[in-house]
Structure formats: structure tokens, C-alpha cells
Amino acid sequence: MTSPSEPSVADAPSDPSEATTDPVAALVALIPSLPKVVLHDHLDGGLRPATIVELAAEIGHELPATDPDELGRWFVEAASSGTLERYLETFDHTVAVMQTEDGLRRVARESAVDLAADGVVYAEQRYAPEQHLAKGLTLQQVVDAVQAGFAEGIAEASAAGRSIRIGTLITAMRHADRGDEIAALALENRDNGVVGFDIAGAEDGFPPSRHASAFTTLGQADFPTTVHAGEAAGVESIAEAVHVAHACRIGHGVRLVEDITTDGLGDRLGTLAHWIRDRRIPLELCPSSNVQTGAAESVATHPVTRLRNLGFAVTVNTDNRLQSGTSMTRELTLLVEEAGWELVDLRDVAVTAAAHSFLHHDERSALIDQVIRPAYASARGGRHRA
Incomplete structure (x- = not known):
């Protein structure tokens, strides 16, 4: 899939016995150990089914199923x-x-623990604080609780030999009027760990322009934004994300192929x-x-491959690990x-x-040069083109 001008990541197998290995199977076996970066992962879409059952x-919340395995299957089927x-x-x-x-x-x-176990070294996790006020919490209490949980999870992952960093994206629901x-x-x-802003929810009929004043405030404060666009609505939604919200990234954007x-x-x-593409x-x-x-x-015909071949800056993400029954390892494996x-x-x-994360430039460079590139440079086997 790569162009001839792109350098090869892996050399020929150093072990002659590896030459007979199926290249696809060899690469798939390698994926779990490779460092991964996810920029689009919803906190409320990545719960463990067993945790949902217990909480x-x-x-006293009624669920479609109380067996964790059955509940996990229900989420995937319903989604x-x-x-x-x-x-x-x-x-x-x-x-x-x-x-x-x-x-x-x-x-x-x-x-945080689950992402680290999947080999994710940097994740931007998003959620909408306004959706977590039903029991009397304030918006700031919601943020504080989430940040405390991330810190605990990062420490737990570190104790298990896994390093992960998490940046939080605060989301406003696009159908509500709380953008400002x-x-x-x-x-x-x-x-306090928040690195960006997002709008999410029902896209069609609720364009970014509904929150234009919020995006103006954020832009004047030099604060990065990403906008869900080009998923349920078409190119007009993407255009508003870029030209009205001045989005630094497009959440999904799959319908740009239109x-x-x-x-x-x-x-x-x-x-x-x-x-x-130009920008x-x-x-x-x-x-x-x-x-x-x-x-x-299908994944086979998903525009990500076409867009990648055309030179767009594409990233691969999980969106909602629970609803899709997925992980970064699974997404890359399917591709x-x-x-x-x-x-x-x-x-x-x-x-x-990593290069388009909402970390500062020096932090992005360190992540790429010290973590990602060395791991891929040392990788052997798998399917690649010289």
C-alpha cells in the first residue's frame, strides 16, 4: 500500500526460518507489541462490561443483561x-x-489500564462532563474525578511495566446549548490534564456553527479543538468544522471521500x-x-486506505471500544x-x-523519536515492502 518513495520499516528477517512464515500472520503477531497512539477514544464508550454490571x-439501573459476556455482546449488536x-x-x-x-x-x-495493556503509549480520551451531573456533581467535580482516575490508572499500568500518557478532551454535546x-x-x-475541546453527539442537523462563539473563545485562548464531522453528515459538516470551528483535527471525516x-x-x-490535504x-x-x-x-473498502494512499494525514482510532468490541490492536489487525x-x-x-496530538511540539517529538520510531525500526517480520 505504501508508495515507492517511502522507506521500509523492517529489514529482511534475520532468522532464515522466518522467511517461510506467512507475512500477514507474522505482522499480525507483531501488532500487540507495537507502540500505538489513539486520538479518538470516548471514555464512556470503553467501559468493561463487568464494571457496568457492578456499578x-x-x-439500581436496569441493564439489557447482567452477565458481563452477554452484556458485552449486546453492546456490539445494538451498536x-x-x-x-x-x-x-x-x-x-x-x-x-x-x-x-x-x-x-x-x-x-x-x-488507562486497558489502553496501556493494548500497547497504547499515548491516548487522548474524550467525554462530555455535562452528561454526568444527574447525581448532583458539578462540572468541575466531574473533571477532577476523571483526572484522578487517569492518574491512578497510569500509575497502575506503570507498576505493571506499561508506560502510557493520557490527554483529556472535554466535549460539549452539539444538540445542547452549553458550548460556551x-x-x-x-x-x-x-x-489539569485537559489538552483540547470537542463537540459530539447527533451530527446531522446540529452543525458546528451552533457553537461558533465557543470556538471563537477557544481560538483566542490558543486552545486546540477537534470536531466530530463527516460521519453522519457530509462534506458541509466537515467544511464548517474547518472554517467555522477552525478545528485542528476532524473527528472521523470519513465522508470527505464525497x-x-x-x-x-x-x-x-x-x-x-x-x-x-494541503494543510x-x-x-x-x-x-x-x-x-x-x-x-x-467494510474495513476492506473503508476510505482510510484510499485517503492514506492519496496523501491525507490519516490516523486510526477505536472510537468506542465497548460498542465496537475492539482495541487498537484489533483495528490495526483488521487493516x-x-x-x-x-x-x-x-x-x-x-x-x-503523535505528530498531530495536542501535546506540545517538544513532547510530540520525544514520543516519536524516542518511543515510536525505535520500536518500528527494530521490528522484524510482518508484511512490508522495501
């Missing part, structure tokens, strides 16, 4: 209806058990597609999730097995994600 029992609206309904149950400081702290701690308030909350916590046509001379980019505005693509919501037909990705492609999306 729901404590508060696979083919529409974003039905997908979002599954969050009624996860958000319900995240209404107390203890519940929020536990979920955040376990999320949530933007102010994000700014108040920029020294601004790309193909004829006998090859692919032709529309003006918006050119704008995004290296990264796309937070989520293959499995996009298939579930009907934004893509290798079904879309023909190679080791250099996995390296490039990890480097792209």
Missing part, C-alpha cells in the same frame, strides 16, 4: 444497527453508571479535500465504528488482514497521530 447494581442514532442509544447505560465520583474515577482508571460553558471549563482545566471523484485520469480532489488537517478515522454506523461498507496494510503503514499512522 448498575449499586444504583451495529447501521445508524449513528441507534449507536448513540447504547450510551444510556454507560453514562448511567458514571454519575458519581467513585464511578467516574473507576471507569477512568480502568480505561463547556469551553470555559476546558480552559479552566488546561493545567469530495473526491474518480475518472479515467484518476482521483480528482474537490476544493475542500484539497484544503484539508495537513488530520482525520481521526475509526474503521470498525464507521462500518457499524453505516459510514463505510492488515482485510485492507493489505503493511508495517510501514502502521508506523506512519502512529507517527501521524
